[in-house]
Amino acid sequence: MRTPFIAGNWKMYKTVSDAVKYVKEFRGLVKDVEGVEIVLAPPFTAIHAAAEAARNSNVGIAAQDMFWEREGAFTGQVSAPMLQEAGARYVIIGHSERRTLFGETDATVNRKLAAAYAAGLAPIACIGETLDQRERSETFDVLDRQIKQGLDGLTAEQIGQLVIAYEPVWAIGTGRNATPAQAAEAHGHIRKRLQQWFGPEPAELCHLIYGGSVKPDNIRELVSQPDVDGALVGGASLDVRGFFEIVTRSREAAV
Numbered sequence: 001m002r003t004p005f006i007a008g009n010w011k012m013y014k015t016v017s018d019a020v021k022y023v024k025e026f027r028g029l030v031k032d033v034e035g036v037e038i039v040l041a042p043p044f045t046a047i048h049a050a051a052e053a054a055r056n057s058n059v060g061i062a063a064q065d066m067f068w069e070r071e072g073a074f075t076g077q078v079s080a081p082m083l084q085e086a087g088a089r090y091v092i093i094g095h096s097e098r099r100t101l102f103g104e105t106d107a108t109v110n111r112k113l114a115a116a117y118a119a120g121l122a123p124i125a126c127i128g129e130t131l132d133q134r135e136r137s138e139t140f141d142v143l144d145r146q147i148k149q150g151l152d153g154l155t156a157e158q159i160g161q162l163v164i165a166y167e168p169v170w171a172i173g174t175g176r177n178a179t180p181a182q183a184a185e186a187h188g189h190i191r192k193r194l195q196q197w198f199g200p201e202p203a204e205l206c207h208l209i210y211g212g213s214v215k216p217d218n219i220r221e222l223v224s225q226p227d228v229d230g231a232l233v234g235g236a237s238l239d240v241r242g243f244f245e246i247v248t249r250s251r252e253a254a255v
Contacts, residue, residue, distance in 0.1 A: 004223060004254045005163055005207045005230035006247050007039040007062060007124060008237025009092060019046035022240050023053035029244045030058060036251045037230070039090050039124075040237070044078055051087020062090035062124065065098055068111035070119075080119030091116050092232075094126045094150060096169045106149035113151070117158055124163040124232065125150060126211065127190075131170035140189055147193050159198045160205035165232040166190060171212030172234065177222075183210050184225035191227045216245040220253040 014022065019042045030038055041062035042050045051061045067077035083091060093116065094109035109125065116123040127146040129139045143166075151159065166186050171177045178186070187208045194203035210222050211232030222228055230250060237243045 002205070002207055002229045004036045004250050005039070005209050006036060006233065006250050007041060007090070007092075007163075007165075007209070007231070008233045008243050009041045009062075009064060009095070009211075010043065010238060011064070011097070011234060012043060013238055014042060014046060016046045016049045019050045020053045023050050023059065026240050026244065027054055027057040027059050029240070030247060033058065033247060033251060035254070036247060038247055041090070041092055047083065047088050048086040060089045061087055062092055063088045063121075064092050064095070066091050066093070066112055066116065066121075068108070068115040070115075080115050080121050084119055084121055088121065090122045090124055090163075092124045092126065092165075094146075096126060096128055096167050096172055100169065106146055109146075109150040110152050113154065113158075117154075122161065122163070124165055124209075126165045126167050126232070128165075128167035128169050128186075128212075134168065134170065139186065143186065143190060144193060147190065148197070151198075154198075156199050156202040159194060159202035163207040163209060164190060165209050165211045167211040167232065174213060177213040177218060178210070180221045180225050183222055183228055187225070187227035214246065216242055216249060219246045220249050223250045224253045 039060045039062050041064050054061055063083045066080050066083055070079050070081055093112045094104055098104040113123050129142040133142050168178050190208055191203055207229040208227055209230040209232050210228050214231045214233045215236045
């Protein structure tokens with residue numbers, strides 16, 4: 001059975017001092033929580049301070065993005081080795097906001113995934129359809145393309161270590177969320193494709209988590225669905241007590 005995986009993506013919120021205060025309080029709240037993998041993704045500026053505040057705890061730190069080159073004349077970019085040195089253990093790749101606002105493509109996602117693995121970072125790869133695509137009944141076609149092109153060239157071992165976040169784009173920051181049945185349907189389709197294209201063992205090991213207006217009051221029903229192994233939480237992760245509730249309720253639902 002896969003361990004529940006709950007990640008909080010802070011997006012462009014919280015200063016360094018805000019992050020340190022949050023992590024110090026949060027690590028105390030979750031210190032006795034077992035059987036769930038807990039990750040926080042602060043902005044780049046707060047990664048090192050957050051990692052120091054989380055040291056020797058059960059809270060891991062993620063970056064929200066990265067570049068695929070190790071170094072070079074790429075103004076404004078941050079590489080995987082830089083993130084690892086700063087204290088990140090995970091990295092979010094291909095978030096829908098990166099795709100829609102900053103031109104991220106399946107091809108760039110693929111390059112970033114390869115670079116993350118090469119540097120020893122654990123990637124959280126995001127996929128999902130827009131509202132227009134869902135209304136045109138293209139959800140599965142979009143997911144197939146994103147899986148095939150985004151994960152191209154990854155080994156079975158890397159797929160087994162991967163976290164894939166299914167994010168219906170129409171549910172991110174809108175207050176809307178996929179119904180548990182919709183989430184289960186999409187996650188089941190993703191798992192099936194992983195089985196077909198990478199083999200049954202890595203498909204079984206890969207974590208599939210849901211992202212899109214996750215809150216304390218809907219997390220239990222979401223993670224109780226088949227093939228939903230946790231959540232990528234946006235706005236609700238900014239509140240330390242609220243995120244603690246999401247972590248504990250996800251653990252209860254998975255028992």
